[in-house]
Amino acid sequence: DSQLKTLLVAIFLIVDALVLLILLWTIYAFCRRLKAKETGTENPPPAVEAIEKGEGMRRDEEEDAVVQEPGKITFAKDGGGFGLEDLLKASAEGLGKGSFGSCYKATLDGARMVVVKRLRGVGPVTEEEFLKHMKSLSAMEHPNLMPLLGYYFSTTEKLVISNYACRGNLFDRIHGGRRRADRTPFTWSSRLQVAQGVAQGMEFLHLNMRSSVPHGNLKASNVLLDENDNPLVCDHGLVPLIPASLAVHRMVCYKSPEYQHNRSVSRKTDVWSYGCLLLELITGRVAANTTPGGVRGGELCHWVNRAVREEWTGEVFDAEMLVQKRATSGMIMLLKLALWCCEQSPEKRPEMAEVAREVERVTAGEADEEDD
Numbered sequence: 001d002s003q004l005k006t007l008l009v010a011i012f013l014i015v016d017a018l019v020l021l022i023l024l025w026t027i028y029a030f031c032r033r034l035k036a037k038e039t040g041t042e043n044p045p046p047a048v049e050a051i052e053k054g055e056g057m058r059r060d061e062e063e064d065a066v067v068q069e070p071g072k073i074t075f076a077k078d079g080g081g082f083g084l085e086d087l088l089k090a091s092a093e094g095l096g097k098g099s100f101g102s103c104y105k106a107t108l109d110g111a112r113m114v115v116v117k118r119l120r121g122v123g124p125v126t127e128e129e130f131l132k133h134m135k136s137l138s139a140m141e142h143p144n145l146m147p148l149l150g151y152y153f154s155t156t157e158k159l160v161i162s163n164y165a166c167r168g169n170l171f172d173r174i175h176g177g178r179r180r181a182d183r184t185p186f187t188w189s190s191r192l193q194v195a196q197g198v199a200q201g202m203e204f205l206h207l208n209m210r211s212s213v214p215h216g217n218l219k220a221s222n223v224l225l226d227e228n229d230n231p232l233v234c235d236h237g238l239v240p241l242i243p244a245s246l247a248v249h250r251m252v253c254y255k256s257p258e259y260q261h262n263r264s265v266s267r268k269t270d271v272w273s274y275g276c277l278l279l280e281l282i283t284g285r286v287a288a289n290t291t292p293g294g295v296r297g298g299e300l301c302h303w304v305n306r307a308v309r310e311e312w313t314g315e316v317f318d319a320e321m322l323v324q325k326r327a328t329s330g331m332i333m334l335l336k337l338a339l340w341c342c343e344q345s346p347e348k349r350p351e352m353a354e355v356a357r358e359v360e361r362v363t364a365g366e367a368d369e370e371d372d
């Protein structure tokens with residue numbers, strides 16, 4: 001009898017403990033979901049599911065069926081003026097190999113230059129899903145976004161075509177040819193112009209895309225410069241096309257503090273990437289989180305925070321821009337904004353629209369200082 005009693009008590013205690021554990025786990029999971037909803041931090045959905053949900057689409061977009069004429073490039077605007085056979089005949093020059101494919105510069109008829117990106121390792125998306133996604137991306141038009149000229153889908157080839165940006169990318173502009181005598185100095189005013197353009201392009205993406213991470217891979221090599229040094233953000237909206245297993249190793253958003261901490265990314269992760277880009281632009285140092293393959297970089301955010309704490313802020317600015325003038329209040333404001341964007345906790349970071357307003361304030365302040 002007493003043995004049976006002990007056994008029953010033990011079973012009762014174990015069952016109680018289990019019920020308690022399940023209850024606690026449910027409360028914990030519920031709180032996490034609630035917090036994620038509040039802060040907008042949700043795990044990135046897998047590729048196909050994301051496209052089905054209309055991730056990356058314009059908020060006002062109708063979901064029309066999209067079809068590609070067999071063997072033809074689909075152009076964002078009527079015509080395009082060339083076809084696949086013209087691209088095959090054109091003289092081509094390799095521009096580089098990125099995380100998701102290689103880029104070629106093709107010169108059509110010896111004059112017009114376009115860039116063809118051959119996407120590799122795209123997720124298990126169907127032709128319709130790919131075309132639908134590309135159609136929505138090509139509808140995004142802003143002076144600081146690289147416009148999508150056209151795209152092409154076949155079982156073996158997925159192409160994305162854009163205009164050629166003749167001044168290359170921002171990474172090369174900041175770091176390239178540093179020790180060469182013929183390097184054109186990258187002045188403070190040009191850097192501020194870039195900071196402002198990128199902020200405006202990103203604000204537009206955040207306002208117009210439904211995606212939980214509208215860019216996902218913002219870094220200096222994904223900002224191109226046109227003939228007027230006007231920045232053009234490129235490679236936006238690719239998150240839903242890249243399988244998560246590949247994206248987590250290569251895309252900037254998955255290197256953020258929140259992804260390292262609790263495997264979540266959100267719109268605020270783009271803000272963090274923008275902060276890292278600003279730090280790179282202001283300090284002239286390579287950022288560890290956003291370097292192209294084979295280049296080593298430092299933990300800029302940590303380093304700059306230390307400089308501010310220990311009051312040697314003046315030393316963090318790129319000496320190249322200090323040649324023209326001493327550190328201005330605008331430089332300090334931009335540095336503070338960068339650190340705000342890089343806050344560890346996403347909730348403490350500003351929204352992209354707020355960031356764009358802050359950069360505008362810096363620009364306005366600089367103009368006033370020059371007038372004085």
Ligand SMILES: Nc1ncnc2c1ncn2[C@@H]1O[C@H](COP(=O)(O)OP(=O)(O)OP(=O)(O)O)[C@@H](O)[C@H]1O
Pocket residue numbers: 095096097098099100101102103115117146162163164165166168169217221222224234235250292
């Ligand atoms: N439209 C363009 N005009 C001029 N250069 C371009 C254009 N598109 C891409 N490039 C350049 O081609 C090279 C390869 O680009 P790609 O996007 O494949 O790789 P990445 O930007 O280095 O890395 P990731 O794939 O992670 O974005 C880069 O140097 C990039 O700046």
